[in-house]
Amino acid sequence: MSPEPWWSSAVFYQVYPRSFADSNGDGVGDLDGVTARLDHLQYLGVDAIWLNPVTVSPMADHGYDVADPRDIDPVFGGMAAIERLIAAAHRRGIKITMDVVPNHTSSQHPWFQAALAAGPGTDARARYFFRDGRGAAGELPPNNWTSVFGGPAWTRVVEPDGKPGQWYLHLFDAEQPDLNWEHPDVFDDFEKTLRFWLERGVDGFRIDVAHGMAKPADLPDAPEGEIKVLHHSDNDPRFNHPSVHEIHRGIRAVVDGYPGAVTVGEVWVTDNARWAEYLRPDELHLGFNFRLAQIDFDAGEIHDAIVNSLAATAIENATPTWTLSNHDVGREVTRYGDGPTGLRRARAMAMVMLALPGAVFIYNGEELGLPDVLDLPDEVLQDPTWERSGHTERGRDKCRVPIPWSGDAPPFGFSSSADTWLPMPADWAALTVDKQRADPDSTLSFFRRALQLRRERTEFEGGELEWLAAPRDAVIFERNGGSLVCALNAGVRPLVLPPGEPILVSAPLVDGMLPPDAAAWLV
Numbered sequence: 001m002s003p004e005p006w007w008s009s010a011v012f013y014q015v016y017p018r019s020f021a022d023s024n025g026d027g028v029g030d031l032d033g034v035t036a037r038l039d040h041l042q043y044l045g046v047d048a049i050w051l052n053p054v055t056v057s058p059m060a061d062h063g064y065d066v067a068d069p070r071d072i073d074p075v076f077g078g079m080a081a082i083e084r085l086i087a088a089a090h091r092r093g094i095k096i097t098m099d100v101v102p103n104h105t106s107s108q109h110p111w112f113q114a115a116l117a118a119g120p121g122t123d124a125r126a127r128y129f130f131r132d133g134r135g136a137a138g139e140l141p142p143n144n145w146t147s148v149f150g151g152p153a154w155t156r157v158v159e160p161d162g163k164p165g166q167w168y169l170h171l172f173d174a175e176q177p178d179l180n181w182e183h184p185d186v187f188d189d190f191e192k193t194l195r196f197w198l199e200r201g202v203d204g205f206r207i208d209v210a211h212g213m214a215k216p217a218d219l220p221d222a223p224e225g226e227i228k229v230l231h232h233s234d235n236d237p238r239f240n241h242p243s244v245h246e247i248h249r250g251i252r253a254v255v256d257g258y259p260g261a262v263t264v265g266e267v268w269v270t271d272n273a274r275w276a277e278y279l280r281p282d283e284l285h286l287g288f289n290f291r292l293a294q295i296d297f298d299a300g301e302i303h304d305a306i307v308n309s310l311a312a313t314a315i316e317n318a319t320p321t322w323t324l325s326n327h328d329v330g331r332e333v334t335r336y337g338d339g340p341t342g343l344r345r346a347r348a349m350a351m352v353m354l355a356l357p358g359a360v361f362i363y364n365g366e367e368l369g370l371p372d373v374l375d376l377p378d379e380v381l382q383d384p385t386w387e388r389s390g391h392t393e394r395g396r397d398k399c400r401v402p403i404p405w406s407g408d409a410p411p412f413g414f415s416s417s418a419d420t421w422l423p424m425p426a427d428w429a430a431l432t433v434d435k436q437r438a439d440p441d442s443t444l445s446f447f448r449r450a451l452q453l454r455r456e457r458t459e460f461e462g463g464e465l466e467w468l469a470a471p472r473d474a475v476i477f478e479r480n481g482g483s484l485v486c487a488l489n490a491g492v493r494p495l496v497l498p499p500g501e502p503i504l505v506s507a508p509l510v511d512g513m514l515p516p517d518a519a520a521w522l523v
Contacts, residue, residue, distance in 0.1 A: 005260070005285075006048075006260065007048070007285060007286065008319045008358070008359065009357075009358065010047040010048050010095075010359050010360075011045070011047050011354075011359075011360050011362060011451055011454070011455075012047065012050050012264075012359065012360065012361045012362070013041055013044070013048070013049050013050070013361075013362050013364065014049075014050045014052070014326055014327070014362065015034055015049050015050065015051050015364050016029075016052045016363075017030065017033075017034060017051060017052055017054055017076055018052075018400070018421055019365075019401065019402040019403060019421075019422070020033055020037065020364055021033030021034060021036060021037045021403075021405070021415075022402075022411075022414055022415035022416075022417070022420070023036055023077070024077075025415060025416040026415075026417065027411075027417045027420045027421050028075055028420075029402060029414070029415075030075065030077045030081065031072065031076045031077045031081035031084070032077050032081050032084065034051075034085055035084050035088045037405075038089060038092055038094065041092075041094060042092045042093075042094065043448065044444075044447060044448055044451060045448060045451035045452055045455060046094065046362065046451070047093075047094065047095065048095035048096070048204075049089060049094060049095070049097065050097045050098075050361065051096065051097070051098050051099060052099050052327060053066065053098075053099045054072050054076040054098070055067075055068060055069050055070070055071060055072060055073060056068035056069075056071045057106055058106055058107075058175065059073075059075070060107075060173050060175035060176070060384060061172060061176060063099075064099075064101055064172070064176065064208060065105070065106035065107070065108075065172075065175050065176045066101050066105055066106055066109070067105070067106040067108045067109050067110075069100065069190075070192065070193055070197075086200065086202065087201075090201065095203035096202055097202065097204040097205055097206055097262065097264065098197055098202050098205055098206070099205070099206045099208055100190075100193060100197075100207055100208065101208045101209075102179070102181075102209075102210075102212075102213055102247075102251075103179065103208065103212040103213050104171070104176040104177055104178045104179055105177060105179060106175060106176065107174070107175045108175075111124070111127050111185075112177050115127065115128055115130065115168075116160075117160060119159055119160050119165075120132075120165060125166075126180060126183050127179060127180055127183045127185055127186060129168060129169035129177075129178055129180055129215065129219070130157075130166045130167070131154075131167055131169070132166055133154075133156065133167050138165075138166075141153075141154035141156075141167055142167055142169075142219060143219050143220065143222075144222055145169070145171070145219075145221075145222055145238055146222075147170060147172060147173065147174075148172055148232070149172055149173055149384050149385045149388040149389070150385060150388035150389035150392075151388045151389070153169055153171055153238070154168065154170070155170060155174045169215075169219075171209075171212065172384075173388065178215070179213070180215075181213045181214060181247055187247070187250055191250075191254050194251065194254050194255065198255070198258045198261055202261075203260065203261060203262065204255070204261045204262035204263060204264065204285075205255075205261075205262075205263055205264070206265075206266065207251070207263055207264065207265045207266060207284070208266055209239075210244075210265030210266050210267050210278065210284065210287075211239050211240045211244060211266075211267045211269050211278070212238075212244070213244050214241035214242070214243040214244035214246075214247060215241060216237055216241055219237075220237055221237075222236060222237050222238065233270070234269060234270050234271050234274065239268070239269075240269050245277060245280075245283060248265070248283040248284060249282050249283060251263065252282050252283055253282075262285045263285050263286070264284070264285065264286040264287070264288065264321070265278055265284040265286070265287045265288065267288060268290070272308065272311055272312035272315065273315060275287065275312050276312050276313065276316045276318065277316075279315075279318035280316055281316070285319070286318075286319055286321050286359060287313075287318070287321065288323065288361075289309045289312070289320065289322065289323070290323065290329065291306075291308060292309075292322055292323065292324055293324055293325055293326070293329045293332075294329070296335070296336070297335075297336040297337070297345045297490055297517070299470075299472065299474055299475050299490040299491070300472070302349075302352065302488065302490070303467075303475050306465075309322070310465065313358070319358050319359060320356065320357055320358030320359070320463075321358055321359045321360070321361065322356050322359070322360050322361070323353075323363070324346070324349055324353060324363075324366065325363045326363050327363065327396060327400055328396055329399075330396070330398065330399045331346075331363070331365070331366070331371055331372045331398075331399050332345075332346045332349060332366070333345075333369055333370065333371040333372075334371045334372040334374070336349070339371075343369045344507060344517040344518065345517045346366075346369060346443075347369070347443060347506040347507070347518075347519075348488055348489075348506045348507075348517055348518050348519035349488075349519070350447065350450065350506075351486065351488070351520075351521060352486060352488050354450050354451070354454050355454075355477075355479065355484065355486035356465070357462065357464070357465060357479070358463070362447075365403040366447075367444050367447040367448075368403065368431050368432075368433065368436060368444055369431065369443035370401075370403065370431060372398040372399050373399075373401045374398055375425075376394075376397055376398060376401075376422065378391070380422060380423060381395060381397050382397055382421075383395025383396045383397050383400075397422055401422045401423070402414040402420050402421070402422065402424055404424065404429075404431055404432040404433070405432055405434065406432050406433065406434040407429075407434075408429045409426060410423070410426060410428075411424055412424060412428060412432050413433075413434075446506065449504060450504060453503060453504055453521070457484075457503075457523075458480075458483075459479060459483040459484035459523055460479065460484060461480070462479065462480050464479060464480055464481070465477055465478070465479055466478050466479075466481075466482075468485070468498060470487075471491065471495065473489070473490050473491030473492075474487065474488060474490060474495050475487070475488040476498060483523060484521060484522070484523055485500050485521070485522040485523075486519065486520070486521055486522075487519060487522070488518075488519045489514045489515065489518050489519070490516075490517070492516050493516065494510050494511070494514060494516070495513055495514040496513055497509075497512070497513065497514055498522065500522030500523055501522060501523055502520050502521065502522050504521045505518065505519070506518045506520070
């Protein structure tokens with residue numbers, strides 16, 4: 001019997017490179033900054049890094065607008081920097097997975113520039129979605145689709161003759177034109193990208209908008225009311241078209257040539273059966289499951305999210321994944337009530353997540369208990385959602401503020417420059433890595449202990465999970481026939497724990513009982 005693949009129970013640590021560590025004093029985090037801080041990740045006990053995009057980009061959407069997918073942007077240190085990072089991480093036994101963006105390119109990509117110059121009806125334009133407009137003079141967009149970031153999903157171009165002409169599709173920013181995966185050049189080029197990085201030692205990929213890429217041939221109008229900013233439903237014609245699965249089979253065939261490499265898809269699909277299709281044996285290895293990142297601190301919602309997630313992966317006998325936050329959805333400390341209450345609940349939920357079978361994704365700063373920064377001044381906001389929504393949606397900058405390492409004032413060792421790309425709150429002085437490493441009761445010390453137990457104790461192995469009887473405002477489950485029990489108290493009164501010896505609690509027991517907003521592991 002072959003052992004389980006490394007990723008089946010891995011702890012992935014998401015590095016948002018702009019906000020992790022700055023090595024050259026320009027106020028923006030970079031890859032040499034990540035390399036310089038690998039000791040922190042080794043101390044924490046993670047298995048792999050997921051790097052948000054670091055390839056060449058004009059940065060209209062902080063790297064998700066890719067101009068050259070096979071080179072590293074100078075702001076992150078260029079190719080030499082990622083080679084240093086891969087080697088240094090591997091020496092520490094930490095794997096590296098990179099973000100890849102197959103749905104669209106940057107408008108500065110050579111292909112798109114060639115398409116603009118070539119004019120209507122050319123092969124260069126067929127790599128994207130160029131269409132004539134509606135209306136008497138083509139002055140209206142080809143359909144009613146809107147951008148995920150707000151505003152229309154179509155932009156009209158000025159043709160080489162200087163006159164207004166066709167429109168091109170961009171489901172995200174206008175600087176992110178969607179690729180037409182029906183064109184053979186598109187897969188051929190993406191295959192080159194996958195092989196380029198795999199041959200340089202990358203251990204896998206997080207695939208952005210993995211439920212995108214394929215579009216219905218006639219680009220039909222969307223039903224009224226189906227499309228909202230930063231949100232879409234399963235009935236949205238812009239996403240989850242059945243022919244996307246053929247694309248994933250092609251990607252998997254490439255990646256399977258590199259033993260041990262993993263693909264992780266960003267799949268915003270709610271229906272379990274349709275979501276599970278992406279996890280068929282010849283498609284993605286792992287699919288992001290966002291259910292725990294979208295709920296409140298409520299026992300019923302937590303229970304249902306776990307049941308639903310396990311049911312979805314069971315359809316294809318796939319590996320479950322779990323995450324509480326990322327660079328798009330905001331930090332759980334704030335979601336659970338902010339302040340001390342939010343932090344207590346975040347620590348408790350981390351224990352629930354880490355007790356579940358499968359792979360786990362931790363967002364940088366989560367191990368420090370960082371909250372969202374809700375009072376960023378309007379003038380510093382950089383998420384394209386802010387402008388495209390007409391300043392009605394503040395966007396995702398709140399959860400992308402650089403993380404604090406040391407010292408008593410910004411930039412807290414993140415950079416030698418106080419002018420960081422997003423400002424850091426002065427009240428994060430108590431949350432720095434240095435302060436928390438020195439405090440055995442800190443959130444960082446708690447995370448390190450939890451990851452150590454999860455890694456070293458056999459009770460966390462295997463995929464079985466059974467629910468135990470619990471009060472309405474509590475969640476209790478066991479792993480491996482009761483060898484591990486996880487209990488969460490989401491109520492207002494102390495909870496009587498099941499039998500067993502506590503090996504970790506997120507808050508001190510009170511007369512042997514679990515206090516509100518706390519979790520315990522028992523063996």
